Amino acid sequence: MNTGHPKTPTDKPAAGSNVAVCASNVTMDFSGFKAVNNASFELEAGKFLTILGPSGSGKTTLLQMIAGFLTPTSGEITINGKSVDAAPPHRRSIGMVFQKLALFPHMTAAQNVAFPLKMRRFNPKTIPNRVAQFLDLVKLGDYGARRVNELSGGQQQRVAIARALVFEPELLLLDEPLAALDVKLREEMQLEFRRIQHELGVTTINVTHDQREALVVSDDIIVMDSGKIQQQARPVEMYRAPDNPFVAGFLGMSSFLRGTACAGGLVVEGQRVAGTASAAIADGAPVCGAIRAEQIRIAASEAQLGDCDTRLSGVVRDAIFEGERQLYVVALNTAGEAEIRVYHHDPLTFGLFEIGAPVVLGWNTSDMKIFADGGAE
Amino acid sequence: MTRTPDQDSFRYPLVWRLLDGLNTAADVLWPRKMARFTGWLLLAPALLLVGILVISLVQIAESSLHVLDRSTFMPGEDYTLANYATIADSATYARVLWRSLLGAALTVVFTLLLALPYSYVMVRTTSALTRKALLIVLFLPFFIGQVVRAYGILIVMGRSGAVNDILGLVGIEPLRLLFNFPAVVFGLVQYMLPFAVLMLAPALTAIPREIEAAANSLGANWIRTFRHIVIPMAKPGLVGAGLVVGTLSLTDFAMPAMLGGGSQDFIANAIYDQFFRTADQGLGSALALILVALGSVIVGVIIAFFGAGTLGMGGKK
Ligand SMILES: Nc1ncnc2c1ncn2[C@@H]1O[C@H](COP(=O)(O)OP(=O)(O)O)[C@@H](O)[C@H]1O
Ligand SMILES: [Mg+2]
Numbered sequence: 001m002n003t004g005h006p007k008t009p010t011d012k013p014a015a016g017s018n019v020a021v022c023a024s025n026v027t028m029d030f031s032g033f034k035a036v037n038n039a040s041f042e043l044e045a046g047k048f049l050t051i052l053g054p055s056g057s058g059k060t061t062l063l064q065m066i067a068g069f070l071t072p073t074s075g076e077i078t079i080n081g082k083s084v085d086a087a088p089p090h091r092r093s094i095g096m097v098f099q100k101l102a103l104f105p106h107m108t109a110a111q112n113v114a115f116p117l118k119m120r121r122f123n124p125k126t127i128p129n130r131v132a133q134f135l136d137l138v139k140l141g142d143y144g145a146r147r148v149n150e151l152s153g154g155q156q157q158r159v160a161i162a163r164a165l166v167f168e169p170e171l172l173l174l175d176e177p178l179a180a181l182d183v184k185l186r187e188e189m190q191l192e193f194r195r196i197q198h199e200l201g202v203t204t205i206n207v208t209h210d211q212r213e214a215l216v217v218s219d220d221i222i223v224m225d226s227g228k229i230q231q232q233a234r235p236v237e238m239y240r241a242p243d244n245p246f247v248a249g250f251l252g253m254s255s256f257l258r259g260t261a262c263a264g265g266l267v268v269e270g271q272r273v274a275g276t277a278s279a280a281i282a283d284g285a286p287v288c289g290a291i292r293a294e295q296i297r298i299a300a301s302e303a304q305l306g307d308c309d310t311r312l313s314g315v316v317r318d319a320i321f322e323g324e325r326q327l328y329v330v331a332l333n334t335a336g337e338a339e340i341r342v343y344h345h346d347p348l349t350f351g352l353f354e355i356g357a358p359v360v361l362g363w364n365t366s367d368m369k370i371f372a373d374g375g376a377e
Numbered sequence: 378m379t380r381t382p383d384q385d386s387f388r389y390p391l392v393w394r395l396l397d398g399l400n401t402a403a404d405v406l407w408p409r410k411m412a413r414f415t416g417w418l419l420l421a422p423a424l425l426l427v428g429i430l431v432i433s434l435v436q437i438a439e440s441s442l443h444v445l446d447r448s449t450f451m452p453g454e455d456y457t458l459a460n461y462a463t464i465a466d467s468a469t470y471a472r473v474l475w476r477s478l479l480g481a482a483l484t485v486v487f488t489l490l491l492a493l494p495y496s497y498v499m500v501r502t503t504s505a506l507t508r509k510a511l512l513i514v515l516f517l518p519f520f521i522g523q524v525v526r527a528y529g530i531l532i533v534m535g536r537s538g539a540v541n542d543i544l545g546l547v548g549i550e551p552l553r554l555l556f557n558f559p560a561v562v563f564g565l566v567q568y569m570l571p572f573a574v575l576m577l578a579p580a581l582t583a584i585p586r587e588i589e590a591a592a593n594s595l596g597a598n599w600i601r602t603f604r605h606i607v608i609p610m611a612k613p614g615l616v617g618a619g620l621v622v623g624t625l626s627l628t629d630f631a632m633p634a635m636l637g638g639g640s641q642d643f644i645a646n647a648i649y650d651q652f653f654r655t656a657d658q659g660l661g662s663a664l665a666l667i668l669v670a671l672g673s674v675i676v677g678v679i680i681a682f683f684g685a686g687t688l689g690m691g692g693k694k
Contacts, residue, residue, distance in 0.1 A: 089620045102591035119596035
């Protein structure tokens with residue numbers, strides 16, 4: 001994707017002196033197909049990084065290269081200053097939780113947790129204590145004697161985490177281990193990940209396609225698409241100031257307007273819409289404006305809108321009740337009848353507008369982000 | 378419901394109508410209220426076969442209780458355990474029995490040792506070509522049959538066979554490779570290898586690659602991954618393959634007969650001699666029953682020890 005103003009993480013101010021993981025210009029080429037394309041990032045020791053991206057964007061491939069299961073076609077990855085492939089996988093100090101957990105079914109929970117200690121030749125006398133300590137950490141103190149298939153999904157998850165952490169690796173890697181859980185359990189485990197990570201302070205890289213998970217658990221987020229890193233930032237920063245339309249669309253619910261740049265905004269099919277660009281864009285260049293659904297107000301008349309510097313009228317195309325909020329899809333009367341998605345959060349007035357009702361939308365100019373348009377969304 | 382022209386013009390494909398017809402016929406022949414006996418119906422052919430086997434076993438048991446009357450060469454009238462006593466007293470039969478058991482055990486060990494890596498490579502290789510080649514090599518012997526293969530071994534390993542020719546090139550005197558116990562075990566291993574590989578393949582396929590990667594990342598090199606993860610997880614396949622190889626070897630006839638040259642008889646060869654050479658049906662029957670009992674006990678003990686789950690049939694131990 002060409003966003004016009006590439007802002008690779010290497011442009012960022014160096015992330016402290018305490019860099020634990022550093023990838024520079026890493027590419028993985030599967031016979032002509034670049035699953036990871038020139039990716040560079042740094043991760044500070046003790047931080048929780050989430051690699052976020054849609055399915056097939058190259059997240060697993062990047063993680064496998066960090067774990068040393070795959071060797072990059074070009075570029076280098078270092079962990080605490082040492083190149084990843086300086087040692088074979090079984091000598092590296094990396095704990096990994098796999099997408100399908102990969103617990104050993106012929107062992108009990110405690111035997112699973114003890115396995116890395118035995119393989120890494122810990123003093124046999126200390127092993128039982130250490131296993132108990134880490135089973136406690138994941139709140140499975142009483143389940144050590146259970147076989148893996150006698151545990152629930154969430155409990156298996158906890159065993160996998162304990163097993164990956166028990167030998168105190170320099171780095172913990174998580175490859176979508178929560179993807180298979182139901183929503184409630186997933187949200188519970190996300191908080192568990194954060195608690196355990198804070199408690200141990202282990203540098204962690206998590207991979208997910210779930211934007212909520214990324215926002216909830218991470219100190220830092222990397223958004224990937226088609227093998228390329230789109231942006232690296234802290235969660236709030238990334239949410240507030242997406243670097244390009246892809247990030248704006250992937251994190252949260254955004255609507256897009258396509259048109260040409262003009263002073264202080266863009267022109268969409270003859271309608272001028274005010275907006276804010278983070279970089280200078282020449283007048284007349286193709287641009288894309290993005291605005292988040294919760295930053296838009298909806299009302300029956302301009303008078304009821306309150307303080308907004310942009311006001312546009314439209315017609316309700318769809319009204320979707322989502323429980324804690326109502327989603328309206330509104331087709332503007334101008335701007336080529338572009339569709340705008342609006343979250344309405346006031347429970348007292350849910351269901352106020354029917355499909356077909358004329359409405360007015362309002363927002364602040366600063367919330368309409370304008371990007372040079374590379375054609376992708 | 379009104380019929381639209383569209384429905385009129387639509388004709389069910391012939392196959393659908395044939396299947397519908399079959400369904401109707403089945404409903405008439407086997408009404409739905411008989412459904413709870415369907416399981417038995419499906420088992421009927423197997424039960425029939427087992428029934429024939431049981432009847433013949435009973436007859437063998439019966440004839441094992443009569444001693445051959447040397448004057449008439451007919452089985453005697455009296456019921457007696459004399460045949461079993463003869464076997465128990467005979468050092469020859471003890472040797473044959475021991476040889477069969479040892480041969481079967483060695484065959485199991487060597488076959489599994491060779492089959493496990495072969496099967497592992499076949500299952501894990503990323504190259505479709507390699508997998509196909511390995512499968513073809515595996516199936517070729519099936520088309521050739523045991524006797525022809527044993528004959529092949531006779532030719533290749535004979536005094537002037539290819540093996541001795543090659544040994545001759547490096548200055549080794551021709552060796553006597555045939556008509557001894559190792560030759561029989563060699564033949565049996567060669568015969569059993571495809572069975573074992575085919576039985577191990579599903580067990581190994583069931584072990585996810587991720588599991589091995591996990592063991593690796595947890596600190597196990599490939600040897601320890603194999604020992605602590607792959608072999609324990611493949612245990613059902615190993616036990617199943619071991620049982621099949623063991624029972625087939627224990628009861629084998631052709632390999633000891635052809636590669637043993639008469640000096641390396643297994644139980645089946647002894648039974649054959651009694652039935653078709655000395656015509657002592659009673660003694661042959663007694664030997665046959667001992668073989669059946671021996672095999673059953675071994676299989677029973679192993680299944681009791683490892684559980685029926687080992688044969689890949691649900692149920693925990
Ligand atoms: N071993 C491989 N050979 C060829 N293509 C691969 C291989 N592994 C992954 N890919 C391709 O690379 C892309 C990224 O895969 P992956 O890293 O698994 O994505 P994600 O984890 O983000 O869903 C996918 O299009 C996938 O088909
Ligand atoms: Mg993946």
